[in-house]
Amino acid sequence: xxxxSQWSSGSPPILRELFKVVTPASVADYAALTVLSIIGxxxxxxxxxxxxxDPYLHLVYERPQLKNGGAAGSNANKQTxxxxxxxxxxxxxxxxxxGSQSGTAEGxxxxxxxxxxxxxxxxxxxxxxxxxxxxxxxxxPDSKLAIFILSTYGEGDPSDNTAEFWDWINKTQNVSLSNxxxxxFGLGNSNYKFYNRVVDVVVETLDRFGAKSLMxxxxxxxxxGTTQEDFMSWKxxxxxxxxxxxxxxxxVKYIPTLCVQEDESLEPIDLHHGEPDxxxxxxxxxxxxxxxxxxxxxxxxxxFASSDRHCLHIELDLSSQPEFTYKTGDHLAVWPxxxxxxxxxxxxxxxxxxx
Numbered sequence: 117x118x119x120x121s122q123w124s125s126g127s128p129p130i131l132r133e134l135f136k137v138v139t140p141a142s143v144a145d146y147a148a149l150t151v152l153s154i155i156g157x158x159x160x161x162x163x164x165x166x167x168x169x170d171p172y173l174h175l176v177y178e179r180p181q182l183k184n185g186g187a188a189g190s191n192a193n194k195q196t197x198x199x200x201x202x203x204x205x206x207x208x209x210x211x212x213x214x215g216s217q218s219g220t221a222e223g224x225x226x227x228x229x230x231x232x233x234x235x236x237x238x239x240x241x242x243x244x245x246x247x248x249x250x251x252x253x254x255x256x257p258d259s260k261l262a263i264f265i266l267s268t269y270g271e272g273d274p275s276d277n278t279a280e281f282w283d284w285i286n287k288t289q290n291v292s293l294s295n296x297x298x299x300x301f302g303l304g305n306s307n308y309k310f311y312n313r314v315v316d317v318v319v320e321t322l323d324r325f326g327a328k329s330l331m332x333x334x335x336x337x338x339x340x341g342t343t344q345e346d347f348m349s350w351k352x353x354x355x356x357x358x359x360x361x362x363x364x365x366x367x368v369k370y371i372p373t374l375c376v377q378e379d380e381s382l383e384p385i386d387l388h389h390g391e392p393d394x395x396x397x398x399x400x401x402x403x404x405x406x407x408x409x410x411x412x413x414x415x416x417x418x419x420f421a422s423s424d425r426h427c428l429h430i431e432l433d434l435s436s437q438p439e440f441t442y443k444t445g446d447h448l449a450v451w452p453x454x455x456x457x458x459x460x461x462x463x464x465x466x467x468x469x470x471x
Contacts, residue, residue: 199248200255203241209259210240215266215278215314219445221303224347225265228354235355236363246277246443250284251291254325258295261330263354266318267303272310276444282314285321294326299357301334301350303343311337331357409437410451 140146196202203211210232214225222244229240256262267275274282300322302315312335319333334350336343359365414433418426432448434440463470 195247197247197249198252198255199243200252200257202243202248203256203260206239206241208239208241210238210261210263211256212240212242212263212265213245214242215245215264215275215281216445217267217269217275220343221265221267221275222445224301224303225263228263228265228351231351232358234368235365236358237366238363244277245281246279250281251288253296254291254293256296258297258328260297262296262298264298264300264315264318265303266300266315268305268308268310268312268314271308272313274314278314285318291325293322294328296322296327297330298322298327299330299354301336301347303336303338305338307339311335330354330361409440411437411440 140149196205199211203209210229212225212229212232214222216222216225222242225242229242232238232240253262266278269275300315300319302312304312304315315333315335319329323329331353334346334353336346355365412433413430415431417429419429420427460470
């Protein structure tokens with residue numbers, strides 16, 4: 117007699133009846149127990165053998181520009197994050213803040229600051245909102261002006277570089293902006309429910325804190341394809357406001373963005389011809405002759421493909437280039453390595469002499 121049988125025979129009657137009920141008596145009972153065991157094992161192994169979380173999921177929501185106190189780059193500890201102090205140090209009296217996801221608002225900000233300097237002789241600067249402490253905006257005196265160019269994307273979301281300023285706008289209480297004079301322009305798309313929500317919320321909060329708006333808020337509507345036209349129209353209204361403030365408009369003079377200086381002391385061998393230098397064994401010499409760096413690809417996978425394009429997720433290993441820094445919105449150039457045979461075909465098709 118087995119141990120189970122001995123224990124069953126010595127058990128109270130109610131337990132003996134229970135054992136009779138739960139003891140498998142047919143093939144169907146064994147099949148049901150097998151199915152229940154599989155279901156139970158599957159549930160218990162969740163997160164261990166299957167349905168494991170992606171260890172890199174947090175990178176999707178990471179905001180590199182918020183690291184190091186919001187400033188990126190090797191000079192993060194050297195540059196002030198107080199915008200009022202920065203304007204005093206550089207002698208600027210107008211700052212154009214930009215919050216950009218795709219680069220359009222950033223481009224508008226740089227164009228506007230340059231044109232203000234050329235047409236009105238005012239010292240203007242642009243400012244990435246993630247590079248300065250939001251509360252330092254309250255320190256800008258009324259003798260200076262602030263201009264906000266802010267984009268809205270998705271369902272009323274701010275751009276990544278606006279995140280810290282956005283949190284400050286929505287959480288700060290009892291701050292005084294009575295000295296701040298400002299103008300604002302928003303970029304959005306009316307096909308979305310929260311059209312230009314970011315600039316609306318920012319302007320409403322600035323006014324509630326006592327800031328003085330110089331003119332009505334301008335808004336661009338990408339749904340109608342008139343972003344450029346909307347910005348130009350608002351800019352002319354802004355310049356008209358400048359004239360009312362007493363700014364004198366002068367003749368616009370051409371100022372080149374680049375200054376060419378010839379250095380006759382260099383030999384052709386000393387010049388950089390645009391090709392990346394991959395000499396890993398002589399890093400110092402590579403640094404001196406080529407500003408272009410080659411980095412290793414640690415992983416690559418295709419996200420999707422269509423008839424006219426491919427979308428790849430590529431991760432780069434920057435451990436060999438510790439001086440590289442980046443933040444959201446930065447761009448990376450890809451150096452094409454064309455096979456010699458294809459280059460020969462192209463040279464021949466163009467009727468050029470062999471290289």
